[in-house]
Amino acid sequence: MLRTLDIRDMLIIDRLELRFEPGLNVLTGETGAGKSILLDSLGFVLGWRGRADLVRSGAEQGEVTAVFDLPPGHAAQDVLADAGLPGGDELILRRVNTAEGRKTAWVNDRRCSGEVLRQLSETLVELHGQHDDRGLLNARGHRALLDAFGRLDEPRAEVRQAWKARAAARKALAEAEAALAAVREEEDFLRHAVGELDALDPQPGEEAALDSRRRLMQGAEKMRGDVDRARQAVGPDGAEGAAADALRWLEGAAGEVGERLEAPLAALARALVELDEAGRGIEDCLEALSFDPLELEAAEERLFAIRGLARKHGVAPDELGEFAEELRTRLAALDAGDAQIEALQGAAREAQGRYDAAADALRRARQEAAARLDAAVMAELAPLRMERAVFETRMTPADPGPDGADEVAFTVATNPGAPSGPLARIASGGELSRFLLALKVCLTGGQSGLTLIFDEIDRGVGGATADAVGRRLAQLAEGGQVLVVTHSPQVAALGAHHWRVEKRVTEGRTLSTVTPLDPSARVDEIARMLSGDRVTDEARAAAEALMG
Known part of the structure; x- marks a missing residue:
């Protein structure tokens, strides 16, 4: 879980210290106030590739520090051990960017590479949004997501073991054939x-x-x-x-x-x-x-x-x-080579047969899991006012590998009878947001240890649909942590913790600030989101009603 985020001299932020909490954390503010800067800064300290001009104008360097709580057995502990870095129940990431573009990173006060940061980030944070190519929109990760949903660790482990045995048998055969060919030459x-x-x-x-x-x-x-x-x-x-x-x-x-x-x-x-x-x-x-x-x-x-x-x-x-x-x-x-080659060929055929059987069993398990996932996503789409849309997990044959011989892709059709295709190509902005949310709700079941970030995933929706989006975000946050950047008052009203992002001009400098809101300030902020710059008593009453 992300506990604190400390930002210094990044873009239009001079100094900002944020302390996040478990549950649904909401960030709101006017367009251009700097909400995206928070995500850019978090992505920077996590090693994500992003914009290069991050250092605040006039500053020698920018710096971001993020502190995460790590429960026992968290996947980040394995990454730290593999990299020879100290572990523990607290993970401190710090990264500095000079005005010349030179970047330096530390993990628990030890120097490390950007690649280690990226490996850690995969165990710490998931970002979901309309322009996200790291998460659900990346088809290369759909097979792993389906396997996690179907709890297919055991059949996948059998496939990997069979793949290793197949590779070993093929290697032994190839080496024997090469040796025999060399001897036959003389x-x-x-x-x-x-x-x-x-x-x-x-x-x-x-x-x-x-x-x-x-x-x-x-x-x-x-x-x-x-x-x-x-x-x-x-x-x-x-x-x-x-x-x-x-x-x-x-x-x-x-x-x-x-x-x-x-x-x-x-x-x-x-x-x-x-x-x-x-x-x-x-x-x-x-x-x-x-x-x-x-x-x-x-x-x-x-x-x-x-x-x-x-x-x-x-x-x-x-x-x-x-x-x-x-x-x-x-x-x-x-003289004995032909007999040896025949025996090794037999062993290779047996290994191939075992792999094919394990891959077929995994394929059947994936097909069953895909049917369950499709039904679960379709059930989630109805409250999101997308009852006519069709979600399908499509499986096609792929080259054999350690994870089987299946290609998996999540596809959608916005209306019955319409052609289906990849999420990012078929769905519009608002539809895509709701597809991603429904899919994430279904895939998250029982998952823990990740901080989920949704960047304006409620764009293009309002009213009851926005309320349904907010409730699903709150559901995802139960027992975990969700950060959502939103313009929807219905979503903001369901947050357990609320920050307002503002842009101010001080002494000729434009700076972005983030302010935690108490219950009274939350009412004013949600009322502003409902009515605009002029906050009326009616808007406050509506905000209080939304907050329930």
Whole structure:
């Protein structure tokens, strides 16, 4: 609820402090007195887009402060939390406009953007009038209004959940199809590469072993000659034979010489053992150096094949096995891709089916709510002297979305048989005002927390019709807050709180003032609205009768 509005140096207002109350708040005054300035100032602090030249002539800046009471759970609390702004049971909005056009805003003494103000305003205030494009005349909001009237939160939540599941299933299918298409582009390469790698079957460490064996075989011929000469040098025709002869000769002389030959004989025996061991090792080496020339050719061929594949695929020779496994995995995904795509297509169809069913259920619920809304609005139009008019909530198919697949528009026909169309195009000024009021009365049921503003919504009506307008405004104000700018004495008489807006010239400056009226002043103001500038006793009596 709007509690106070403080305006400084805006247009023809130098300083104005207003304190509003719950119920029906009425603002009256002569045409041009400045009633619209109050709405312009309120719209400015709420971040609405409006006229640019708001600062009072001669002032450096204009400023508007609005204070709202927020009951527990008010929707504005969520906006504040999302914006990282402090909450509480009081909301203070302040906005400054310099003479150069620079605007700065604060919410609860914290700087904020105009967008945050606009988000807050949607939870705080509704403006209704003949030129209102933010409320009931904006067809883009009609679907949400119908859903709120029909209390369709549950079926709409089911549609949104089904829409998310549908989107997720479609995304998974699209990603799988894209991945499969990318793999299919390299299918020939994968199959050829895997075939090559499987045929070669390189093993970790094999390249180094082949290189070592190749080097050994390449130098084996020269090494074999040297090793063979060494074998001859230490064998029976060489050192081993000489040592054996020496041992035999010394043993023959040992009987004559005695102990003097024991040590040489032992040393020769040991030498013979070592020479025999050396000979066997040399023989083993000679055997190892013996190779088939075809073996060298085969080793070189495999070594070059391994190195060639490693260069081709840009990996180390020892990593060819892991690379081959990676290619096999991608090839397996390709082979299994069709089955996966088929499964994802089935999931997408199921998600689409669930969405279609939820959207159909929501459509039926909307159709039922639309029928009830049409009947309720038609019942409200009769007391407003529009019993021949026809109101219809028109539903047409729309592109599927998170809120269903329906387009909703409120249409009217001013007379039976006349073509129907959008509210703003078909209805005249006075008719439009009454349509908007009847519609708002029906849509508001049970709604709370909003300050409703009606800007001359009673224009073009009078007498009993104006009285019916006033009574419906009072009905809307029960348990809430309604601000109405009016020229109708019948409407003003039903207000719970009344302000008179006046324009005065002081010291050569034109200024607008707003004065709260006590019961006696209210009688005079309503009498003025009835009779004009000359207030008669008869006009006062009529005013008192209206005020009942």
